[in-house]
Amino acid sequence: MPKVTIDNRTVDIPEGTTILEAARLAGVSIPTLCYLEGVQTMGACRVCLVEIEGAKNLVASCVTPVSDGMKVNTKSRRVRNARRTVVELLLSDHEGDCRTCDRSGSCELQSLAEDLGIREIHHQGEKHAAVTDYTTPALVRDTGKCILCRRCVSVCNEIQGVGALFPQDRGFDTVVGPAFSKSLDEVVCVQCGQCSAVCPVGAISEKDEVQEVWGVLDDPEKFVVVQTAPAIRAALGECFGYPPGTLVTGKMVRALRLLGFDRVFDTEFAADLTIMEEGTELLVRLKKALVEKEEVALPQFTSCCPAWIKYVEHFHPELLANISSCKSPQQMFGAVTKTYFADQIGKRPEDITVVSIMPCTAKKYENKRPEMYDSSVQDVDIVLTTRELGRLIKESGIDFTLLDEDVMDDPLGRCSTGAADVFANTGGVMEAALRTAYEIVTGEPLPFDGLHIEPIAGLDGVKEAEVRITKTVPEWAFLKGKTLKVAVAHGLANAKRVIRKIQSGESRYHFVEVMACPGGCIGGGGQPRFTTNEIRKKRIDAIYKEDEKKTLRKSHENPEVIRLYEEFLGEPLGERSHHLLHTSYDARSRV
Amino acid sequence: MSGAIKTDAADETREKTLDPETLSRLDEVLGEYRSKPGALIPVLQIAQGMIGYLPEVVLKRISVGLGKPYSEVAGVVGFYSFFTTMPRGTHLVRVCLGTACYVRGGKQVLDALKDELGIDVGETTPDGEFSLEVGRCFGACGLAPTIMIDDDVLQRVKPSRIRGILDVYRENDKGE
Ligand code: SF4
Ligand code: SF4
Ligand code: SF4
Numbered sequence: 001m002p003k004v005t006i007d008n009r010t011v012d013i014p015e016g017t018t019i020l021e022a023a024r025l026a027g028v029s030i031p032t033l034c035y036l037e038g039v040q041t042m043g044a045c046r047v048c049l050v051e052i053e054g055a056k057n058l059v060a061s062c063v064t065p066v067s068d069g070m071k072v073n074t075k076s077r078r079v080r081n082a083r084r085t086v087v088e089l090l091l092s093d094h095e096g097d098c099r100t101c102d103r104s105g106s107c108e109l110q111s112l113a114e115d116l117g118i119r120e121i122h123h124q125g126e127k128h129a130a131v132t133d134y135t136t137p138a139l140v141r142d143t144g145k146c147i148l149c150r151r152c153v154s155v156c157n158e159i160q161g162v163g164a165l166f167p168q169d170r171g172f173d174t175v176v177g178p179a180f181s182k183s184l185d186e187v188v189c190v191q192c193g194q195c196s197a198v199c200p201v202g203a204i205s206e207k208d209e210v211q212e213v214w215g216v217l218d219d220p221e222k223f224v225v226v227q228t229a230p231a232i233r234a235a236l237g238e239c240f241g242y243p244p245g246t247l248v249t250g251k252m253v254r255a256l257r258l259l260g261f262d263r264v265f266d267t268e269f270a271a272d273l274t275i276m277e278e279g280t281e282l283l284v285r286l287k288k289a290l291v292e293k294e295e296v297a298l299p300q301f302t303s304c305c306p307a308w309i310k311y312v313e314h315f316h317p318e319l320l321a322n323i324s325s326c327k328s329p330q331q332m333f334g335a336v337t338k339t340y341f342a343d344q345i346g347k348r349p350e351d352i353t354v355v356s357i358m359p360c361t362a363k364k365y366e367n368k369r370p371e372m373y374d375s376s377v378q379d380v381d382i383v384l385t386t387r388e389l390g391r392l393i394k395e396s397g398i399d400f401t402l403l404d405e406d407v408m409d410d411p412l413g414r415c416s417t418g419a420a421d422v423f424a425n426t427g428g429v430m431e432a433a434l435r436t437a438y439e440i441v442t443g444e445p446l447p448f449d450g451l452h453i454e455p456i457a458g459l460d461g462v463k464e465a466e467v468r469i470t471k472t473v474p475e476w477a478f479l480k481g482k483t484l485k486v487a488v489a490h491g492l493a494n495a496k497r498v499i500r501k502i503q504s505g506e507s508r509y510h511f512v513e514v515m516a517c518p519g520g521c522i523g524g525g526g527q528p529r530f531t532t533n534e535i536r537k538k539r540i541d542a543i544y545k546e547d548e549k550k551t552l553r554k555s556h557e558n559p560e561v562i563r564l565y566e567e568f569l570g571e572p573l574g575e576r577s578h579h580l581l582h583t584s585y586d587a588r589s590r591v
Numbered sequence: 592m593s594g595a596i597k598t599d600a601a602d603e604t605r606e607k608t609l610d611p612e613t614l615s616r617l618d619e620v621l622g623e624y625r626s627k628p629g630a631l632i633p634v635l636q637i638a639q640g641m642i643g644y645l646p647e648v649v650l651k652r653i654s655v656g657l658g659k660p661y662s663e664v665a666g667v668v669g670f671y672s673f674f675t676t677m678p679r680g681t682h683l684v685r686v687c688l689g690t691a692c693y694v695r696g697g698k699q700v701l702d703a704l705k706d707e708l709g710i711d712v713g714e715t716t717p718d719g720e721f722s723l724e725v726g727r728c729f730g731a732c733g734l735a736p737t738i739m740i741d742d743d744v745l746q747r748v749k750p751s752r753i754r755g756i757l758d759v760y761r762e763n764d765k766g767e
């Protein structure tokens with residue numbers, strides 16, 4: 001093992017380790033900017049420069065491997081000066097104003113400048129022309145703020161396999177953006193917002209709709225209902241300085257009530273409803289295939305992630321029949337609120353405004369899809385990300401840390417199950433579906449410790465599990481002795497891997513869960529920045545804790561969902577469900 | 592931006608008239624290169640050789656055919672100056688911006704050309720007569736600034752003489 005000395009600390013470091021990684025192992029921190037752990041090391045920004053004893057030039061530590069006997073200095077005067085110059089140059093070409101930027105306080109460039117003590121910018125270079133792109137429903141791009149670190153390029157290409165962004169043109173004219181610097185709506189983009197999640201500065205962000213929400217809250221004529229997705233409660237705290245993984249469900253409800261929402265409901269109610277519909281849909285497909293010997297599309301893929309849906313529409317239209325026809329929980333909630341709940345309180349769909357709080361930028365696109373008007377008006381009116389809710393609360397002057405805990409309202413909020421909680425993370429929708437489907441088929445609970453399907457939990461990109469059905473209730477006798485095979489993928493490039501395995505015949509599955517964002521919605525494009533794997537794990541742990549706390553942990557046990565079927569919907573996949581809770585998809589062009 | 596594709600009506604008609612034979616030849620090339628690594632640049636060169644330039648339909652076909660994101664295809668086209676997304680005019684006007692030419696007024700000559708032709712670098716006049724590009728040294732630094740029109744090297748060019756120079760080519764074309 002090579003011995004390396006970093007800032008006078010000598011450590012043994014495995015061959016092939018970069019200086020940056022070695023420094024971290026040795027407990028020495030080196031500032032970075034373009035580096036993105038596990039995704040990108042390309043030496044583009046030069047912020048991570050260090051000095052190697054005996055070497056003429058400073059080197060970028062993120063791309064330079066260690067060698068035996070190497071002596072590295074990360075803090076010499078020369079390093080500090082060079083680092084400062086690099087950051088000053090970035091700042092001199094950065095067309096941004098911290099006073100009004102939405103990243104102020106969470107901007108990596110700003111905090112570098114602060115850490116390096118930059119008080120003056122000595123280089124006054126030519127600035128790039130700033131173009132702001134407001135064309136998509138979910139995202140805003142501002143090329144003036146872009147520092148060309150290419151993190152978004154790596155994420156969009158490598159993690160999502162979409163490739164909407166790439167450096168265009170050359171030299172000083174280089175712009176990171178869509179082909180030929182077109183606007184984002186002219187190219188294929190799935191609106192997942194992962195680019196905005198990794199951008200170190202304010203060059204890509206969610207389209208801010210906080211003022212729209214103030215507009216409806218301030219209007220006494222409006223009856224405003226809010227729903228919050230499961231992933232919010234495990235991340236919102238980060239906006240107020242709580243450590244990642246702090247559950248803030250009760251305070252969040254209190255804040256929403258103080259903000260003036262007329263009802264505080266839970267997307268989890270709709271998640272339970274989704275399981276009823278989607279689980280039944282799977283069983284019906286299996287029955288058709290095995291008993292009626294009909295041609296049916298298998299495996300069934302989950303449909304709760306709008307970025308995944310858009311991805312399939314563009315890149316794999318041949319699989320559209322395999323996608324569950326269930327709407328996402330957000331959209332089921334909207335349709336049920338503006339019909340069932342509207343009836344209960346004697347209002348018309350157009351009298352109710354539904355606001356969603358989502359970890360997700362793609363949901364801002366989804367709620368505007370033309371299919372999402374089944375209540376007769378737009379089912380979900382405004383979608384805010386977790387980050388925007390954080391800003392809404394701050395703007396109101398509420399001190400989040402001082403809030404008491406509160407509980408959500410009946411009928412679409414008070415009751416939710418643990419199964420709905422785990423919708424937030426990768427593997428969770430599958431687990432929730434199997435908790436219910438297995439019990440319907442066998443009459444017994446899912447045979448996994450704590451109801452958690454261990455092999456599909458965790459952050460591996462593609463996960464698989466098998467569930468053997470040894471006995472059944474009479475109705476599902478045809479499944480006796482069968483083994484249900486499932487797969488889970490997060491990150492669309494991983495989904496692509498699963499699709500390849502299926503299409504090449506290498507693997508056969510019955511049910512596949514896909515979430516576009518790494519880690520699932522807890523790592524969504526609208527979550528507090530910055531999300532690392534460590535933070536993903538903490539948020540997932542928090543979600544499991546929330547799940548385990550619940551008395552009801554299976555969707556079909558939710559009494560309000562049962563009541564909804566009895567009083568309004570009839571049965572899963574029934575006529576009314578079909579109209580309100582299911583949707584259809586369209587093939588789209590690939591470029 | 593110099594790499595931007597212009598999608599005005601004129602271009603779209605030009606694109607639609609790409610004959611099926613060219614497209615099927617392009618598809619053959621794509622089939623041949625599909626599984627080869629590093630295929631993008633050679634395929635772009637072949638396509639430009641076949642068609643003379645790289646219109647949007649062709650670039651999109653290449654993107655799908657090679658399974659490369661369109662943004663990457665566009666990025667590569669914009670990065671290398673020998674790729675062009677505009678049809679070339681009858682005459683290619685190239686202005687040297689090497690050091691000697693630049694110092695001795697190459698930039699002014701370029702501006703005069705832009706004014707006279709009403710186009711930017713990388714573009715073609717609407718009548719299809721002239722394309723304007725910037726070149727590297729033409730080996731005539733002693734007589735800078737120089738421009739090249741097709742294969743003719745013109746030296747000691749003054750901005751005020753640009754119209755006269757172009758008129759010669761215009762007249763010749765009319766005569767043909
Ligand atoms: S939203 Fe997703 S698909 Fe669109 S550019 Fe960003 S990372 Fe790529
Ligand atoms: S948009 Fe953001 S992430 Fe992308 S290159 Fe620019 S600064 Fe980096
Ligand atoms: S994984 Fe979740 S947060 Fe990410 S795009 Fe899909 S639904 Fe949105």
Ligand code: FES
Nearest residue numbers: 043045046048062
């Ligand atoms: S972090 Fe190493 S070069 Fe950018």
